[in-house]
Amino acid sequence: MTHLSDIGTWVAALLTLFALSFLYKDNPLFRFTESLFAGVSLGYYVGTTLNQTLVPNLIHPLTHDFNQNWDLLVPGLLGLLLYMRYLPKGGWIARYALAIYVAYYIGLDFTRRLHGEVLPQLARAIVPLSKFDAHTIFYSLVFAAGVFSVLIYFFFSKEQDRVTRGIARVGIYFLMVSFGAAFGFTVMGRVALLIGRLNFLILDWIYPLVGIK
Amino acid sequence: MAPFVDRLLNLDRRWLFLLVFAGVAVPIIMPMGLPVTTTASTRSAFEYIEALKPGDCVLISYDYGPSSAPENDPMAEGIMRQCFMKRIRVVICALYALGGLQLANNSLAKVSAEFPNLKYGVDYVNLGFKDGPAAVMKRMGDDIVGAFPTDVRGTPLAQIPMMKGVRSLRQVSVVVTVATGLIGEYWITQAHPQSGVPIIVGPTAVGAPKYYAYLNAGQLVGMLSGMKGAAEYEKLLAGRYPELGRFYKTTHAFTATKGMDAQTVIHFIIILFILIGNAAYMSQRAARRKAAAR
Numbered sequence: 001m002t003h004l005s006d007i008g009t010w011v012a013a014l015l016t017l018f019a020l021s022f023l024y025k026d027n028p029l030f031r032f033t034e035s036l037f038a039g040v041s042l043g044y045y046v047g048t049t050l051n052q053t054l055v056p057n058l059i060h061p062l063t064h065d066f067n068q069n070w071d072l073l074v075p076g077l078l079g080l081l082l083y084m085r086y087l088p089k090g091g092w093i094a095r096y097a098l099a100i101y102v103a104y105y106i107g108l109d110f111t112r113r114l115h116g117e118v119l120p121q122l123a124r125a126i127v128p129l130s131k132f133d134a135h136t137i138f139y140s141l142v143f144a145a146g147v148f149s150v151l152i153y154f155f156f157s158k159e160q161d162r163v164t165r166g167i168a169r170v171g172i173y174f175l176m177v178s179f180g181a182a183f184g185f186t187v188m189g190r191v192a193l194l195i196g197r198l199n200f201l202i203l204d205w206i207y208p209l210v211g212i213k
Numbered sequence: 214m215a216p217f218v219d220r221l222l223n224l225d226r227r228w229l230f231l232l233v234f235a236g237v238a239v240p241i242i243m244p245m246g247l248p249v250t251t252t253a254s255t256r257s258a259f260e261y262i263e264a265l266k267p268g269d270c271v272l273i274s275y276d277y278g279p280s281s282a283p284e285n286d287p288m289a290e291g292i293m294r295q296c297f298m299k300r301i302r303v304v305i306c307a308l309y310a311l312g313g314l315q316l317a318n319n320s321l322a323k324v325s326a327e328f329p330n331l332k333y334g335v336d337y338v339n340l341g342f343k344d345g346p347a348a349v350m351k352r353m354g355d356d357i358v359g360a361f362p363t364d365v366r367g368t369p370l371a372q373i374p375m376m377k378g379v380r381s382l383r384q385v386s387v388v389v390t391v392a393t394g395l396i397g398e399y400w401i402t403q404a405h406p407q408s409g410v411p412i413i414v415g416p417t418a419v420g421a422p423k424y425y426a427y428l429n430a431g432q433l434v435g436m437l438s439g440m441k442g443a444a445e446y447e448k449l450l451a452g453r454y455p456e457l458g459r460f461y462k463t464t465h466a467f468t469a470t471k472g473m474d475a476q477t478v479i480h481f482i483i484i485l486f487i488l489i490g491n492a493a494y495m496s497q498r499a500a501r502r503k504a505a506a507r
Contacts, residue, residue, distance in 0.1 A: 023227065023230045024227060041311055044311065044312070045310050045311060048310065048314055048342055049310070052314065052341045052342040052343060052344075052365075053342070053344045053345075056362050056363045057343075057362065060362075061362070105347070108347055108403075109347070112347070112403045113402070116401060116403055116406050117402050120427075120430045120431070121426060121430050124429060124430035178422065185422055185439065188418040188476060189284065189417050189418035189420075190419075191475070191479045192281075192284045192418060192472060192476070193280070193283060193284075194237050195241070195283055195440070196282060197283075198241055198475075199241055199283070199467045199471075199472070202238065202241050202242060203465065203467065213465075
């Protein structure tokens, strides 16, 4: 088991170095790693979906208690129909399954967006200022100014005049601040990935190799 | 001055990569122990779980993959440790296809080994992975068994003691979604309005800005933003539970607190080079204008 995990560590360490080698310049080792990653990811996805979703939710209920679960044949069949697109003359059959799939997700997403996003965000944007202290009032005013000016910036149905152009310009400043914050977070996220990889290389690979515990 | 500025602006970017590499490697080899300050969103997540009672149920959803594990692993493990310390029942699931299940298995194996008195099926359970997160959440809102007929080992949920009182998300005290991509949003915008279950989100730093809108609108009870949020949580845990404080100080394994040393060094390097780059650019532009005026 120890030998197996050692081999795993070596493989992971070498693949990490191959992937990082792109920073020096493009090379065959990087492209090999890239292709291997894509292939392994796909294989993992298929295997996990088969074992964790299809077997317990479809195949096992159908094979063990068909009378109670015969209705599962309908979604099972719809899933199979999706693959009809690969038949030279049967492509049109897949459209029916796809239409049901799309309709289901439109229905799900429509209510999700409305109840989970639009209404709560709108409710937060309209708050009575009389209930708050000075700090919260200031914060709410900045918030309202940001929402209003950015909405004006993205209002394209009417040509902007001098006033709306000025408000839209304020909206641009709000957007720039939000892009700056997003960029800062993105840098932090990408650096975190490098930290994770170097932690692995140093603590799990190099240290045991040179005998440091 | 001008030749130096030109050289600076035409510097081979691989030197910068090397500097960034050294900036990350050195703090890992020689940890600096830089201080971590906590933010309100992390404190509120911590206090929410802290206020739960033994026997309450927390669902931790592994909605991320290995590509963001350095940020997300410490969050999931920190919250799991807190729940185990308080004897809160933990239900684990994974809705991210590319590696979520493997990470959930690894985390659970690692943290449960630190609490040998807790039993699988009584104190915690792993439901495994299910594809189609939006549909799975919709089903879990009404009937968890409908979405996950068995746990990850293939045991029917009806035979698992701790799942007896947990029929739907309505019996769950809080959902913790440790997320990359869209799945965290689905928990907030779909599971929360449907079942009313409170949500704590632990996004990657890249995804964090969009979650502030949900936090601001009161749709979240707390949030851990990237590695910084995870380090804050570790600090809060260490402060409240001395045994966990000792663990975080002595463990040789990777922790977010250790990662923040490298983050700080790298941010310093990046800010320095932004300033140098802009100064060099402006100096070159001024020199050009001067030459044109002559």
